[in-house]
Amino acid sequence: MAEVKKMATRDAYGQALAELGEEHENLVVFEADLAAATKTGVFRKKFPERHFECGIAEGNMMAVAAGASTMGLVPFASSFAMFAAGRAFEQVRNSIGYPHMNVKIGATHGGISVGEDGASHQCCEDFALMRSIPGMVVLCPSDAVEARAAVRAAYEYVGPVYLRFGRLAIPVFHDEGMSFEIGKGETLAEGDDVAIIATGLMVYEALQAAEQLKAGGINARVINMCTIKPLDTELVLKAARECGKIVTAEEHSIIGGLGEAVCAAVAESGIPCKVKRVGVNDEFGHSGPAVPLLKQFGLSAENIAEKAKVLVK
Amino acid sequence: MTYEENMDLQRKAVKVRMGIIEGTHAAKAGHPGGSLSAADMLTYLYFKELNVDPKDPKNPDRDRFVLSKGHTAPGLYAALALRGFFSWEDLKTLRQIGSHLQGHPNMNLTPGVDMSTGSLGQGVSAAAGMALAAKHMGNECRVYTLLGDGEIEEGQVWEAFMLAANYKLDNFVAIIDKNGLQIDGPTAEVMDSGDIAAKLRAFGFEVEEINGHDFDAIEAAFNKAKETKGKPFGIVMHTVKGLGVSYMENSVDWHGKAPNDAEYETAMNELNAKLAKLEAM
Structure with a gap:
């Protein structure tokens, strides 16, 4: 059996943003000083004027993204899962979830597979936190192909979406062009x-x-x-x-x-x-x-x- | 502004104060103190400053206002009702089941509300996001936000200020209602924020410090804000918490308490007397 191709879903996230950015001018990215790790840097390279650095201030970033969405932009706000869902929980709950803003939260480095950084960065609570917010869609793609499809579906969906991606390169087993629908296993x-x-x-x-x-x-x-x-x-x-x-x-x-x-x-x-x-x-x-x-x-x-x-x- | 315009704003501000008392009395809850301290500013914003249209509350080119100190919703609602966004009678449904007037502002229920707020420190960030988006999109609207002087104890406020300066948001105006009181007592005792204007300047803002009950001063500050380029603008307005109702003035007890029937009578009598006096002038 041939070697299975491996890729991290965070890499697919960056690629998907760059692809979608071509199609949609209102797609913007908010980042909290982790662009190289969350892979929003891939988008930044292509669309620097649509990539907004917020510095190391995730709570502020979430509410800024919420405000920007009211103007008609479709923000993807990115950080590690620990900070996107954990640190900024209340901003996500009150400024994104409660008003049902059209904001997408791109959370990378979910779970134990963060690896060497250890427990402070290994978020294993994000599904629980995000599920508990009324109206929040929670997605966790299984490989790079599905991740790209999920990012596209999240953009097309009107309302708040939490997307969890991983740091580790994992096998890609879906065929390109797979069909993806939010809410369907x-x-x-x-x-x-x-x-x-x-x-x-x-x-x-x-x-x-x-x-x-x-x-x-x-x-x-x-x-x-x-x-x-x-x-x-x-x-x-x-x-x-x-x-x-x-x-x-x-x-x-x-x-x-x-x-x-x-x-x-x-x-x-x-x-x-x-x-x-x-x-x-x-x-x-x-x-x-x-x-x-x-x-x-x-x-x-x-x-x-x-x-x-x-x-x- | 002319003497007549000033007098007209003063009369409207008394009506906004009446709306605050009507709402909190009917609700038997709510936050009259900080609503009253901001009543003059809210009146000025909705009758002179903001480019908004009650008949077209979602116009994409409108100016935005975010009440970051969302607990003073009774003040915002009274100003919106007086400006015609919804019926004055609605104020009496404040905080009731089925009412569009929630305890804290809800942008999806109340016409004219641009952002759902209530959790302190978040509205200012959302407002900065609106201003950033407006600049990015070439929308020439302006974005205003009103914060409490207790609210600025939230670290997120300063994260938002940093972002506003970093992106040179000269379409963004942060107004701080310095009434000097918060729930647990005087802000100087609870958590002394020191020289707020100096802090804002250090964060890259152009700042005016004014009497928040003086319409000429408010106008001058907003004019300066519009002339300021390349920097966000801050207004630190000195106010009296509870202003307009004698027993509420400078009283920490009236931060989040509603007047009972007798107190309601007293308050409305005082405000009616004030209005009659202004109308005779």
Whole structure:
């Protein structure tokens, strides 16, 4: 098998902004001194007059972007997930969410895979924070192709959108030109023994887990849930009904993320279905290279497969 | 301005103050003190300064006003109602279920409100974003924002000021209502902000310090703001919290408390007497 192409979703974000910038003059970018890391620098190079540096002041940046959106611009405000969703939470809530501004929050460096920078920068709480804001769309693309599609969909959607991207280069498995719709999950593999519902870089791990499970005679369905909110409840409940067992997988705390959203949907439906969550188990991360860190925190195909086996047994 | 114009603004400001009392009395809640200190400025903005049209409140070329000290919404609502953005009677629905007049301004419910505010320190950033966008888009509108002197304790305010100077937003005017009082007491005791004008200058603003109850001074400051190029403009206006209602003046107790029926009578009697006097002049 040929080597799988790898690319970080943050790189795709930068590319997508530069592409969309060609098409839409009202697309502007706000940045808080991290353009090289968030990759909005790619956009800046092409459209310096539409890239507004706000300095290291993320809360201010979010409200500035909100004000700019009222004038008819479509701002993408970028920072690391920790600061975009964490530090600036209340500005996002009150100045973007409450007035339902047409602002897109491009948050890179989500999750444990930030790696060496350690726990202070490894945001595993952003889904929980952003999901709790009424009207906020929350997206977490699984590879570079989907990331580009998600950025385009976010631009076209009128209202606030939170996009989470990663620092780590991860396999690109979607075909160019994939169709993407906010609020729709994507079934990547069919199976009725167990369903794995994953988001972000855990989707590729879920596909690997399904391969491992197949070797042991277990047919796993794999669902890519790029849209954390609004959740594709229909697809989740279909999986619950047809498989009766679900494993969720996300590079996020098991508190407040995709896993809890799936649990809530299943529990309220009354469909008998067991759920196990793979995620960060209510603990802080630490420094280290991203790939072994992910394994250490159980964010791996092996752990997903193990959880699935426990359910199927 | 002419003597007649000045007198007319004074009469309108008394009516705005009446609207503040009507609203907070009916709501049995709200913030009269800081609404009254800003009543003259709000009157000037909506009757003389802002290029706005109540019949076309969403006109893209209009001037913008952001009430960063959003808790003084009763003052903004009274000015908007008097200017004709909605009915004066609506003021009596303040803070009630189903009313478009929320406890803090909501741009999606109330005609004429340009930004939802209430969480201190955020409106000024949104206003700076509007001014930045206006410059980028070649929109010649001007953007005004009103802050409290307690509000400037929020660090975000200074982040916004830094940004306004960095981008040379000479279409941006930040007005600070220095009434000297905040919920927990005098600002000088709670968190002394020192020389606000000097701080603004140090942040790259052109600044005027004025009596916020003097319409000629307000006019002169705004004229200077329009002449100032390459820099944002700051107005530090010295005001009396609660001005116009004797028992509310300079009283920290009236920051966020509504007048009861007897207090309402007293306040309206005082304001009516003031209006009668101004109308006789």
